[in-house]
Amino acid sequence: MAAVTTESAAERARRRAHAAFLSDGGATVADSVRPVVADSWLRSSAAGVDPDAQLAPVVLDPADLDDYRSAHPLSQVFPLLYDVLGRAAVDCECVMAVGDAEGKLLWVCGAPGVLRRAESINFVEGAAWDEVHAGTNAPGTALHLDSPVQIASSEHFNRLVQKWSCAAVPIHDPETHAVLGLVDITGGADVAGPQTMGMVRAAARMAESELARIGLERGLLHSPRLWSPPGAAAAERTLRLRGLGLPDCIAEIGGRSHRLSPRHSDILTVLVDQPDGLSAEQLEIEVYAADVHSSTMRSEMTRLRNLLGAGVLQSRPYRIVVQTECDWSAVAAQLAAGRVRDALRLYKGPLLPQSSSPGVEQRRDALQNQVRAAVLASGEADLMVAWTRSRWGAQDLPMWQQQSRTLPSTSPLQPVAVAEARRLEALFGRSHS
Numbered sequence: 001m002a003a004v005t006t007e008s009a010a011e012r013a014r015r016r017a018h019a020a021f022l023s024d025g026g027a028t029v030a031d032s033v034r035p036v037v038a039d040s041w042l043r044s045s046a047a048g049v050d051p052d053a054q055l056a057p058v059v060l061d062p063a064d065l066d067d068y069r070s071a072h073p074l075s076q077v078f079p080l081l082y083d084v085l086g087r088a089a090v091d092c093e094c095v096m097a098v099g100d101a102e103g104k105l106l107w108v109c110g111a112p113g114v115l116r117r118a119e120s121i122n123f124v125e126g127a128a129w130d131e132v133h134a135g136t137n138a139p140g141t142a143l144h145l146d147s148p149v150q151i152a153s154s155e156h157f158n159r160l161v162q163k164w165s166c167a168a169v170p171i172h173d174p175e176t177h178a179v180l181g182l183v184d185i186t187g188g189a190d191v192a193g194p195q196t197m198g199m200v201r202a203a204a205r206m207a208e209s210e211l212a213r214i215g216l217e218r219g220l221l222h223s224p225r226l227w228s229p230p231g232a233a234a235a236e237r238t239l240r241l242r243g244l245g246l247p248d249c250i251a252e253i254g255g256r257s258h259r260l261s262p263r264h265s266d267i268l269t270v271l272v273d274q275p276d277g278l279s280a281e282q283l284e285i286e287v288y289a290a291d292v293h294s295s296t297m298r299s300e301m302t303r304l305r306n307l308l309g310a311g312v313l314q315s316r317p318y319r320i321v322v323q324t325e326c327d328w329s330a331v332a333a334q335l336a337a338g339r340v341r342d343a344l345r346l347y348k349g350p351l352l353p354q355s356s357s358p359g360v361e362q363r364r365d366a367l368q369n370q371v372r373a374a375v376l377a378s379g380e381a382d383l384m385v386a387w388t389r390s391r392w393g394a395q396d397l398p399m400w401q402q403q404s405r406t407l408p409s410t411s412p413l414q415p416v417a418v419a420e421a422r423r424l425e426a427l428f429g430r431s432h433s
Helices: 009-018 035-046 062-071 078-091 112-119 138-145 194-222 262-271 280-287 294-308 327-336 340-346 358-378 381-388 397-406 414-428
Strands: 095-100 105-110 149-151 165-172 179-187 238-242 250-253 256-259 323-326
Touching: 035 138, 035 381, 062 105, 078 095, 078 105, 078 179, 078 194, 095 112, 095 138, 105 112, 138 149, 138 165, 138 179, 165 194, 179 194, 238 262, 262 280, 262 294, 262 358, 280 294, 280 358, 323 327, 327 340, 327 358, 340 358, 340 381, 358 381, 358 397, 381 397, 397 414
Parallel strands: 238 323
Antiparallel strands: 095 105, 095 179, 149 165, 165 179, 238 250, 250 256
């Protein structure tokens, strides 16, 4: 049993979180703390993680674990990951872990002595190492950011794991680009070096390449049609669009990336959810805030077709004739499935925030309102904290008010939320929404 001290767990949590920030509630990051770590500490604190007493919970028992991981896509590449990274981990007195997209560890490999030490912090198969359950750590933070992350010893929010350092990289589905899980190396101080991150990155990319090869092989083996008529390859290409938080869309097709003009961004944003297409007149109403000549739209469409290549756009009516993927639709899909946390992670900001196109404005406002409403209704304090720390949610009075009511009174973020809610009430009035 832990010894009783005069400092409560809540006071220790407050000291820990506030050590990285000045008295402005985290707006200024202390020079000694990396922003990626400071932001993760805030999320960990908002989630109620106790930095002195809470270990990652084991959420899968052995029987469930065996069934779950045998059916998981990463089971197809685990032997490869072990061969290229796991053996090196054994030689370096580290452990290699492979986890799912929610941060549950499915495989943990290493020398017996190192594995026993890892057991003392619950870094074991079946444990949940997402930030909500374990605080700041490479696997959980990498999944939250969908980006490679290294966490050195003292950067862990949880003091109980500060003898360890870790480096983790997400692994994506090569076709849909959805996160399938992660690969991680955890060990001593040497793990925080750049060589380790290079190794883990390379292993993750090899796993993705192997998944693509397996998918291609299975597609060829099981496809009823091994030959396609001319033009079929172009029709099956995918147009990928990114527009959240960006002034203009980034379009990727045929292995090439294009930064679109503002007008071309507006046109594709409107057409992407119109599979049956729009007439020239309908598209003009959606795209242009003022009356224009039809020749203007025809000229824009000609330039856009030349940019994207043949077989992507069709006229009479105007429509996209290849498969499409866009980041704003991915957010909407996560909301429709009830995955608010995933939706907020994918939401990089308002859709084309500088566009004045009526169709874009309607889609931008609808998506932002949907995300905001889902966060408010979630009751999850860390999601509200993430929203109000964004530039688009910083002055959202109802979100600050709900956050102040949801955060426990022992949280160091609760008085910040109360103070900001009062400031915005004075500025906008209590009815501001």
